[in-house]
Amino acid sequence: MPHADPAATSLVTDLRALERELWCQEYLMKISEFDGATVAPEKGAAARGEALGYLAAKNHALLTSDASRAITRAVLDAMAAGDITDDQVAAEARVLERDQREAAAIPEEEAVAFTKLVVEADAVWHRAKLANDWASFEPYVDRLVDMLKRRATYLDPARDPYDVLLDQYERGLTAAQFDAFCETVRDTVVPLVAEIGKRPRPAAAFLTAHVPEEVQRAMSFDLMRLVGLDMPAATLAFTEHPFSEGFATGDARVATHIYEDNLMSNVYSVIHEAGHAIYEQNVDPAYAYTRLEGGTSLGIHESQSRLFENTIGRSRAFMGPLLKILRQHVPEVYGSVSEDELYRAVNIAEPSLIRTEADELTYPLHIMIRYEIERELFAGAATARDVPALWAERTKHYLGLDIPDHARGALQDTHWSGGSFGYFPTYALGSAYDAQFLPAMERDGVAVDEAAAAGDLAPIRSWLRERIWRWGRSKDAPELIRDACGGPLDARLYAAYLERKFSDLYGL
Incomplete structure (x- = not known):
């Protein structure tokens, strides 16, 4: 023994x-x-x-x-x-x-005060977003930044506070590393977005067809099954900002938001959050009730959600199984839509205001906006009062868009109300990890497109379970990626994936 x-x-x-x-x-x-x-x-x-x-x-x-x-x-x-x-x-x-x-390292009274502040800030944020009222939420941003700076100093007084926070979400990550990552991705994405902007937008009137809430609710459960969630170990709720939470290997929660005139928002929110939930469900059961239960990092977690949402869920091969569900629930809208029409529609690339609704190509630009603002807040170069103007400036620079109101600007995300500064970079890292899984799966003999086309993702889940899911927190992200993919994170693979996919879609 x-x-x-x-x-x-x-x-x-x-x-x-x-x-x-x-x-x-x-x-x-x-x-x-x-x-x-x-x-x-x-x-x-x-x-x-x-x-x-x-x-x-x-x-x-x-x-x-x-x-x-x-x-x-x-x-x-x-x-x-x-x-x-x-x-x-x-x-x-x-x-x-x-x-x-x-x-x-964190004094107990500081830990308690932070928890209470986050609960209060989250309640204020919900009201502020609905009321388009940045001013009511503004003081909480400054208070949270100040408190997080102190917490970072307690953890490691020798390091830049923002680097300390980044490391809490993705072990080993520094601002310098993420700056280099952003440069590589930006050099590919910005020219692609500019070129695609010169091309006509695919016709897709069906994307804005009215689909009642009760229909979308029923469809959500079929989408969760399609991804492969263990349904008796999962539940679906509804909220302002879609999210998921893993409580235990037998208890994963998905929360989505339904817009009756934007069915695809719910479709891909559910697929995305189901990717998070299925990770939590498949951690080694031997880890139950230990410190190893649950996902190892937010970047790895995001890689799972975006793999199912984008790499699989928006692939040409997956359009058949997805269209089957759409026709079952909304035949009057999707009965005459072809797989190719659906593929081009769900991959329309154009700048938009809302991060969670952003297409796969422009998504990392949304992360850069938030990352750059956070860096200024923690460097003392800006305060919460400056955030709306900074948001408008960065959005114009990266996406060419004007901010019409705070709800579609600095109030759109829940993360800051939860004290989650340093979190946003993990979203971009997740997509980059995801881009490395695909060739690694294929090297290991997984026929990814064949599985997606069949609507049977078992071979993909099996690879993920063995290489990623089962390890829980026993491996940090760098070790997990090296073991699964044969090398460290490489932003060039992510940039190449985006360039290949969208050049083909738009005939560039």
């Missing part, structure tokens, strides 16, 4: 008990957060914030207590001495020790 020694066995038992208790607290916090974003009443925000603050304090205290850290230290010492040789236990202890070290 890897840890048959009674003392070593006792240490592992203590480790697992600690991990389970932490997991239970975090599960309850996720339930409350999901409820707040979907079905909770507006006036419940203060009470929810109080409860979440209490749970955050308990979780922080347990994670960072001397007794908890002593358990982790004892396991690591036993591993170093050769008394524990189980690879999974080693990974659990390594990840837990990092979580403890980083949490311990």
